[in-house]
Structures are given as structure tokens and as C-alpha cells.
Amino acid sequence: MSVDPPPVPRSRPGGRTARIRTQVLDAVSAELAENGYDALSIDAVAARSGVHRATVYRRWQDVGGLLADVFDAAAHLPWEPRDTGSLRGDLAALNQEIQDSLGAESSIAVALIAVSFRSEEAARALRQLWEDRYAQSEIIIRRAIARGELAPEVDARALLIAATAPLYHQLVLLRTPPDPRLPDAAARTAALAAAAGAFTPLPAPADQSKVRGRRRAPM
Amino acid sequence: MSVDPPPVPRSRPGGRTARIRTQVLDAVSAELAENGYDALSIDAVAARSGVHRATVYRRWQDVGGLLADVFDAAAHLPWEPRDTGSLRGDLAALNQEIQDSLGAESSIAVALIAVSFRSEEAARALRQLWEDRYAQSEIIIRRAIARGELAPEVDARALLIAATAPLYHQLVLLRTPPDPRLPDAAARTAALAAAAGAFTPLPAPADQSKVRGRRRAPM
Numbered sequence: 001m002s003v004d005p006p007p008v009p010r011s012r013p014g015g016r017t018a019r020i021r022t023q024v025l026d027a028v029s030a031e032l033a034e035n036g037y038d039a040l041s042i043d044a045v046a047a048r049s050g051v052h053r054a055t056v057y058r059r060w061q062d063v064g065g066l067l068a069d070v071f072d073a074a075a076h077l078p079w080e081p082r083d084t085g086s087l088r089g090d091l092a093a094l095n096q097e098i099q100d101s102l103g104a105e106s107s108i109a110v111a112l113i114a115v116s117f118r119s120e121e122a123a124r125a126l127r128q129l130w131e132d133r134y135a136q137s138e139i140i141i142r143r144a145i146a147r148g149e150l151a152p153e154v155d156a157r158a159l160l161i162a163a164t165a166p167l168y169h170q171l172v173l174l175r176t177p178p179d180p181r182l183p184d185a186a187a188r189t190a191a192l193a194a195a196a197g198a199f200t201p202l203p204a205p206a207d208q209s210k211v212r213g214r215r216r217a218p219m
Numbered sequence: 220m221s222v223d224p225p226p227v228p229r230s231r232p233g234g235r236t237a238r239i240r241t242q243v244l245d246a247v248s249a250e251l252a253e254n255g256y257d258a259l260s261i262d263a264v265a266a267r268s269g270v271h272r273a274t275v276y277r278r279w280q281d282v283g284g285l286l287a288d289v290f291d292a293a294a295h296l297p298w299e300p301r302d303t304g305s306l307r308g309d310l311a312a313l314n315q316e317i318q319d320s321l322g323a324e325s326s327i328a329v330a331l332i333a334v335s336f337r338s339e340e341a342a343r344a345l346r347q348l349w350e351d352r353y354a355q356s357e358i359i360i361r362r363a364i365a366r367g368e369l370a371p372e373v374d375a376r377a378l379l380i381a382a383t384a385p386l387y388h389q390l391v392l393l394r395t396p397p398d399p400r401l402p403d404a405a406a407r408t409a410a411l412a413a414a415a416g417a418f419t420p421l422p423a424p425a426d427q428s429k430v431r432g433r434r435r436a437p438m
Binding site: 113114117118123127130158161162164165166168169170172173174175185186188189190192193195196197198199 | 332333336337342346349377380381383384385387388389391392393394404405407408409411412414415416417418
């Protein structure tokens with residue numbers, strides 16, 4: 001899931017205006033990933049992109065405007081999860097995309113997450129982008145329901161978060177180097193939990209305490 | 220898991236030096252949570268703590284020294300996971316602590332995570348703190364093995380991360396408001412996955428493809 005925002009599409013139909021946007025947004029992403037939010041300025045972006053600074057000022061006004069447009073471009077990237085034929089395979093493919101994005105040397109995705117701790121506007125934009133990506137990923141769950149791998153009442157969002165959260169936790173928060181086994185391992189965990197009913201509605205509290213009671217017995 | 224660093228212990232044995240440390244580190248945490256890293260300064264901390272700025276300068280030198288000591292104090296907090304009698308209960312109690320810490324109004328834990336994106340020194344300290352907390356939490360897994368709830372070869376770290384990652388993902392990255400059901404739901408998911416063998420070594424690749432083949436069959 002390029003939840004993990006950009007990259008901004010390299011080739012974009014539609015003339016000079018679109019080309020300038022691509023050049024400028026690529027430069028914003030590269031500046032962020034290499035030099036961070038504090039160093040981000042219209043001047044640095046103009047210099048890097050080769051676009052005249054007057055043009056950048058006129059169209060994006062300030063750093064906030066540039067960032068908003070980076071998120072906007074990412075949100076409009078056509079993207080859909082791969083169809084591998086199984087729930088575990090689909091989740092593993094999704095996780096692989098996340099790991100590729102978050103684990104990259106100068107990860108733009110991690111840079112944008114870092115920015116979201118600095119700017120409420122960026123935080124909102126990132127939240128919206130993730131919201132869109134999780135919504136787009138729900139097709140993985142619908143396909144699994146259609147195949148009979150999941151019950152129709154499964155909580156798609158909870159399952160997707162369980163499958164993907166370990167990647168974010170390890171790569172963004174714990175800053176563990178990418179483990180090539182992690183995308184599939186986290187997918188397998190989520191698929192096994194799903195098969196065991198983890199994401200279908202919980203039994204009512206009374207039943208739940210009974211379940212707990214049983215589990216407390218040794219063995 | 221006060222993975223989620225402080226709070227610095229309120230009452231700490233040992234005279235004036237220890238009291239001053241508590242006052243100053245509490246002030247650092249409060250400043251971070253309320254005003255963020257950019258506003259953090261020796262002067263602001265001295266003013267808030269009521270400790271003379273010369274004393275703060277002498278003992279901590281700079282903002283980096285203050286932050287390092289906040290992490291150090293958190294690392295030495297005596298902490299151990301609750302023993303509820305079941306794997307799911309223990310993980311839910313751990314998750315509740317994480318949710319309480321991350322979901323607080325001006326969360327010090329979230330402020331320290333934010334700082335870790337600004338300072339490599341803070342990032343290292345936070346990583347070490349998490350490392351310690353996960354190591355301390357492994358007793359949850361050992362107890363579950365002793366009760367027969369888990370196989371002895373279970374990957375304790377992977378299980379703990381699966382159980383806790385959704386909390387961090389929702390509260391820190393997606394910034395979802397705390398959901399009172401989440402601590403237990405994520406615990407239940409991890410416990411169900413564990414019971415289904417998710418955290419024990421994967422079968423060899425050949426077997427794994429057979430498993431996949433079976434799962435691809437509709438129904």
C-alpha cells in the first residue's frame with residue numbers, strides 16, 4: 001500500500017504545467033528525505049527542481065502549500081493492491097510494498113511521517129491519505145470473503161491494521177532494519193488470526209468472561 | 220508497557236539532588252508534551268521546574284543532556300507487566316498501559332516519539348528503552364509457556380510486537396482517538412494467532428507452498 005505516500009508519478013500526461021508540478025513535487029520529496037523538514041524551503045525546492053523560484057512561489061506560496069500538494073498527488077496516484085489469489089498472499093504483497101517504501105535508504109514515506117509530527121496540516125493530510133489507502137485495500141478482504149476464506153462480517157479495517165501495523169512499528173518506530181521475512185510473517189499472523197475469528201464481532205461480555213475463565217485454567 | 224517512557228517517578232528516595240532531578244525531568248516532559256521540541260530550552264525547563272538555571276546548566280549542559288536523562292530515568296523505572304493469569308489478559312493489560320500512555324491529552328510518550336524524528340541521540344535512547352521494555356515483557360510469554368498456552372519455541376518478540384503494534388499504529392501514526400475496546404481486541408488477535416501457530420517457526424518453503432495451494436481453493 002503506498003500508504004507510504006509518493007512517489008509522485010514520473011510521467012504524467014498533460015503538458016508543461018503538469019511537468020513542472022512533477023519536477024517540483026519530486027524535489028520536495030527528495031529534499032525532505034535527504035535534509036528534513038527544517039531545511040525545506042521554496043528556494044531549496046526551486047534550486048533542486050530547476051523550476052524558477054517565482055513560479056514555485058506563485059503556484060505553491062509556501063512550504064505548507066508544497067507539502068499539501070505532495071500529499072494530494074499521492075492521494076490521486078492510481079493504486080490497487082495486488083491480487084495473488086489468497087488472503088495471506090495479498091497481505092504479504094501489501095506488506096512488501098510498505099516495507100519497500102518505509103525501508104528505503106532515504107525514505108520519503110518516513111520523512112512525511114516525521115513531518116506529520118511538526119505540522120498539524122501535514123498530520124491531517126497523512127491521516128486522509130492512509131484513510132484512502134485502507135479503503136482501497138478493503139478489496140483484499142472482499143476477495144477473501146468471496147473465496148470463502150473470511151466470514152462476511154469480518155472487520156476489514158481491523159484486519160488490515162493488524163496485518164500492516166508490525167511493519168510500521170518495526171521500521172518507523174523501532175527503526176529495525178528491514179527483515180525480508182517480516183512482510184509474509186505479519187501477513188500470515190493476520191490470516192491465521194482471521195481464520196480463528198479474531199476480526200469478527202466479539203461475543204457479548206458475559207460469554208467473553210466465560211472464555212477468559214476457561215483460558216485461565218492451567219493447560 | 221511504559222515503553223512509552225516516563226513518567227519520571229514522583230517520589231524518589233535520596234535527598235535534594237534526587238528531588239532536583241525529579242523536578243527538572245518532570246519539567247522537561249511537561250514542556251515537551253505542551254510546547255514541543257522546538258520550544259525546549261534550559262531556560263524554559265529551569266523556569267518551569269523552579270530550579271535555578273545555573274544548576275540546570277551545570278548538571279545537564281544542554282537540551283540533549285536533558286533528553287538523555289529523561290530516557291535514562293524512564294529506563295530505570297521499576298516496571299513489570301501485570302500477571303492476570305492468561306496470555307490474552309496479560310497482553311490486554313499491557314496494551315491498556317500503552318493506550319493510557321499514548322492516548323493521554325498531552326502525551327509525554329508521543330512527544331518523545333516525535334523528538335526521536337528530530338534527534339538521532341533521542342532516537343537511539345528511545346530504541347534502547349523499547350528494547351528494555353520488550354525484554355521485560357517477555358515474562359508474559361514465559362508465563363504462558365509455563366501454563367501450556369504457548370509452545371516453548373514461540374518467538375516472544377514477534378508475538379509482543381504483533382499484540383502491541385496496532386496500538387502504536389492507531390494512536391501515534393493514524394492518530395485515531397483511543398478506542399476502549401482496542402487493548403483487548405489486539406490482545407485477543409495476538410493470542411488467537413499464537414494459538415494457531417503464528418509465532419512458531421515457519422514450515423520449510425516447500426511445505427509452505429503446499430499450505431498456500433490449499434488456501435487458494437475456493438472455500
